[in-house]
Amino acid sequence: MSTIDRPEQRVLPPLVAGERLDRATFHERYEAMPPGTRAELVGGVVYMPSPLGVEHGERDSDISDWLGYYKRFTKGVRKALNATTQFGDYGEPQPDCQLRIPEELGGQTRVVGGYVVGAPELVVEVSKSTRTYDLGPKRADYERAGVLEYLFVGLDPEDVRWFERRDDRLVEVPPGPDGIYRSEVFPGLWFDPRAFFAEDMDGLIATLERGLATPEHAAFEARLAQAMGRGPTR
Numbered sequence: 001m002s003t004i005d006r007p008e009q010r011v012l013p014p015l016v017a018g019e020r021l022d023r024a025t026f027h028e029r030y031e032a033m034p035p036g037t038r039a040e041l042v043g044g045v046v047y048m049p050s051p052l053g054v055e056h057g058e059r060d061s062d063i064s065d066w067l068g069y070y071k072r073f074t075k076g077v078r079k080a081l082n083a084t085t086q087f088g089d090y091g092e093p094q095p096d097c098q099l100r101i102p103e104e105l106g107g108q109t110r111v112v113g114g115y116v117v118g119a120p121e122l123v124v125e126v127s128k129s130t131r132t133y134d135l136g137p138k139r140a141d142y143e144r145a146g147v148l149e150y151l152f153v154g155l156d157p158e159d160v161r162w163f164e165r166r167d168d169r170l171v172e173v174p175p176g177p178d179g180i181y182r183s184e185v186f187p188g189l190w191f192d193p194r195a196f197f198a199e200d201m202d203g204l205i206a207t208l209e210r211g212l213a214t215p216e217h218a219a220f221e222a223r224l225a226q227a228m229g230r231g232p233t234r
Helices: 023-032 054-072 131-135 137-145 193-197 201-212 215-228
Strands: 040-042 045-047 078-081 097-100 110-112 115-117 122-127 149-155 158-166 169-173
Touching (some): 023 040, 054 193, 054 201, 131 137, 137 169, 158 193
8 A cells, every 4th residue: 555755744843032034034934823822023123912992903994994095085095003014124013094095097006916015105003002113113113114104192191193104204293273283194194192192083084074175195095096996985
């Protein structure tokens, strides 16, 4: 009787927080980890965040609704939540939220193998217990990768910081005199921190509506529509 030799399945070592890995090794090991494992590679170092609490999840949802409303009236931009995003050989974070322009429309990112590759134009991190991490190594990685805008939303204490790329750095910029933050990369994307922290979604969207009604947003929408070969959405 003949037998068939079967190659032994290679057993990969588990991810360990604080370990230094290249991105390819991290990704291979991450895919082999048990379901539900959360891990990021930031600056070549493995981070394994703790489970998310309900407050963080609810405020993530509010940010997602805000970005989703902008996406609804800005055809062509792409939004994702907690999507694995690959930076060169040193980083594979999962931003809480991201808004990006696809490469074929003139943006910085593309999708390869189901993952975002490159630096999204805007990333958002909602932070309750990870403030030092989000404003430290993670912000540095976003800066290094070429992210154009970074919105940090702290929950305890309540705090908003908006960073814009200036040359090769992410520099914190203040809100307008009315307290509203206005994106430079996504015209019309206006953020009202007072409404956000008051859990006033009507107010948050009303501010965004004013941004969507500006000539700058109309021009941006027209550029995207031209790149896609279609007319504007409204």
